[in-house]
Amino acid sequence: MNDDSSEILLAFGRNLEQIKKNKKMSYRQIAAKCDLEHSDIKRYVDGKINPTLLSLVQLSRALDISISELVSFDELELEN
Template sequence: MNDSENNLKRFGENLARIKKAKKMSYRKIAANCDLEHSDIKRYVDGKINPTLLSLLDLAKGLGIHPKELLDY
């Protein structure tokens, strides 16, 4: 696994941890921001690389500071 893949995996694990702690579904997060629930699942699975705007939307949807998403 290269560094990029490792970062995506770790980001996804952190996102999953935050999602679980907040007791939020993918659909609930998506309803709170401008993202598709299927994309959020793919971020958690480490399948796609989120853009800066996606990170900001995710943070908004989760009700957290964007920094928390990268604190893994």
Template sequence: MDRDSILEAFGKHLAQIRKERRLSIHQLAIACDMEYSHLQRIEKGKVNIALTTLLNIARGLDLSPEELMHKFKTPK
């Protein structure tokens, strides 16, 4: 399980949840109090995020961190 695969899988997971909630990247970035471009890079799997960023994303999606990570599957 390499770092890049994990980041890409999490980015896809995040994008799926965002789309299910019918939010644009811009709308979610505002809700998370982060730059649009940073969130875009997270969804593309280009950024290894900090725990505080994960918490802000969960808050922006109105989820607990556990709910955000519940269906996330790490690549094998």
């Protein structure tokens, strides 16, 4: 994985973690609502794996947000 890809995954993970905290949900609670493993959700947050489109749909539904909100991060976040 190149540096740009890693930065994008980390920015996505930071956004997912912030949404999780705002919703006051645990990884297990999210996983139970979207048929994903809680360990995979943690790996998304850590930028270890790239979520599929289906995973993004499942996560957005479980978190009751739009997919665009889930993948919303700007260039400034990619530079941090």
